[in-house]
Amino acid sequence: MAESIWSLIPPLLAIIMVLLTRRVLISLGVGIVASALFITHFQVIDSLDLMLGALTGVFLENGGLNTWNVYIIFFIFILGIITNFVGLMGGTRAFGDWMIRRVKTRMGAQIMTILLGIALFIDDYFNSLTVGQVARPITDKHRISRAKLAYIVDSTAAPVCVIAPVSSWGAYILGLIGMVLTTHQIVDYTELGAFLLMIPMNFYVWAALGVVxxxxxxxxxxxxxxxxxxxxxxxxxxxxxDSKTFIDPDSGPTSSLGKMVDLIVPIIVLFIATIGFIFWTGVQGLEEKGSLITIFGEADVSKSLFYGGLISLLTTFLFYLRHVIKDQLSGGHFFGGILNGIKSMLPAVMILILAWTITDLIDQLGTGTFLADVVKNSNISFALLPFIIFIMAGLIAFSTGTSWGSFALLLPIAGQIAAATHMELILPMLAAVLAGAVFGDHCSPISDTTILSATGSNCHHIDHVMTQLPYSIVAAVIAGAGYLTLGFTGSVWIGLIIVFVGLVVLYFTLKKPESEDCMSR
Incomplete structure (x- = not known):
């Protein structure tokens, strides 16, 4: 059943159950069981052994610790503790009060969040978990739903990272592009040059940012x-x-001495320390001197997030001492703050662990490979290729919950198809892979960035999935029109104009009822 049409059933079963029942853990569990049974041809004992191995693989790898996953889990817990302490110290309230005097409208609060998401382009995990924490006080003050906040966060995480060469995504993509160019002996441009040329071709990025x-x-x-x-x-x-599954860090006791620095300084320290450790681990990974991009390519991002989180956590504890000295908070609040911070992130961590488990099994099942082969063996007009590649990349990322895995599967295949049909389309097709994978990742309930965007915004996971889905589909329709135009005209810029026109049409199509307009002022 591996690498056949049957391999689509387990991931689709999990996704459909998630959407219909809203019970994420049970749905992922069913998907895990189905995947294991399909891989082992319904041998129960072998399936149990396979599931145990996949779950163990989340924490252990090649006889040692799976540091990537473990560091990410620790970072999530650390961020939960920091957020809870910031709330205890009154930093969240003080920041919200300060921003509310400067950001006067709901539109201003949302645009501020968009700009913050664009600015933190270094890594999508860092972006997803940090932007929501920083923006939440002001969006709450303006009565912006957590679902809307999670949508903004998610729409400015992966779409920005995928076009930023100096980022964890950029470094990974550059490596894959370099492999494709070498395979087909393309010497007209370097991998960095190709990456930069592909930025305007990534229509879903511009459509998604435009829609938000x-x-x-x-x-x-x-x-x-x-x-x-x-x-x-x-x-x-x-x-x-009925959607509040996380502990709200702002609902407990709050120090009356709270100042903005209680929030701003830990976040700034987190950002600077993380960037510093990314550079440090990147330099350590190089065998000889390299450029900034190669340094990012060798960096251990998960370790950097963990170390940066620890530095920020220690900074937060030092700020907490001021409130203890002033008798505003006590040792009981300290231990309670740690416990509540961990508890607030437990649901997200449990979902993430099961998502990683089912992703491993889906990879063994060969779902992505099957879909990639469908694209490779299709005999269609080359004018439709960018559009078809975009759709198939979306389906693969949606089914597997990973955009990076989709990149690795489809970028080489897109290169092969272009070489066999119309070499001038190689860059648009590679860009379509990147765009489609981000689109599918946005829509997938089992995507780690979807889970983490909901976590950082303190939003119910399924609320985020269901509310974001229509907006992602609208952006994909606009991007798809751009790829069809590119395929038939051969012009990237005409395709980009079509995307812009689609956004203009959306702008004038959306009209607020008068009663709703008065209500939001």
Whole structure:
């Protein structure tokens, strides 16, 4: 059943169950069991052994610790503790009070979050977990739902990282592009030159950023997001009562001495320390001197996030001492803050562990390989190739929950197809792979960046998936029109113009009812 059409059933079963039942852990568990049974041809004992191995592989690898996953889990817990202590110290409230005096409108709060997400382009994990924490006080003050916050965070994480050469994504993609260029003996440009030329061709990035900006400016929502935003505006509850699965760090005791520095300094330290450790681990990984991009390519991002998180956590504890000395908080608050911070992130960590497990099994099942072979063996007009590649990359990323895995599968295949049909389309097709993979990753309930964007925004995972899905599909339709135009005209810039026109049409199509307009002012 591996690498056949049957390999689609387990991931689709898990995804459909997640969307229908909203019970993420059970749905992922069913997907894991189904994947194992399909791989072992329904041998129960072998399936149990395979599932145990996949789960163990989340923590152990090649006889040692799986440091990537373990460091990411520790970083999530550290960020939960930092967030809880910032709330205890009153930093969240002080920052919200300061920003509310400067950001006067809901549109301003959303645009501020968009700009912050674009600025933190170094790594999507760092972006997803940090932007929501920083922006949440101001978005809460303006009654912006947590679902909307998670959507903005997710739409400015991977889409920005995928076009930033100096980022963990950029370094990884450059390595794959270099392999494709070498395989087909293309010497007209370097991998960096090819990457830069592909930036305007990544239509989904521009469509996704454009859609989130249009939604923020027009202050109009559709689909499930409209319900969440209406509830937040009417009641002030930024999460529906039945969706609150995380502990809200702002709901406990708060020091009256809280200042903005209690939030700003730990976040700044986190950013600077993480960047510093990324550079340090990158230099350590190089055998000889290299450029900034090669340093990022060799960096251990998960280790850097963990070390940077520890430095920020120690800084937070030092700030906490001021509140203890002033008798605003006590040792009991200290241990309670650590415990509540860990508890607040437990649901996300459990989902992430199961998502990693099912991703491993889906990889063994060969779902992505099967879909990639479908693309490779298709006999279609070369004018449709960028569009087809975009759609297939989206399906692979959606089914497997990983954009990086989709890059690794489809970039070489896209290169082979271009070499066999129309070599001038090689860069647009490579760009279509990147765009489609980010689109599929955005829509997938089992994607780690989807999970972490919801976590950083303190939003229910399925609320984030269901509310973001219509916006991602709209962006994909606009991007798809761009790729069809590119294929038939051969012009990247005409395709980009079509994307812009699509965003303009969306802008003027969205119209807020008068009653809703008055309500949001």
């Amino acid at each position: 900006l249009v939604i923020a400016i027009r202050q109009v929502d559709f689909g499930p997001m409209k319900k969440h935003e209406a509830h937040a505006l009417k009641t002030g509850e930024v999460s529906p009562p």
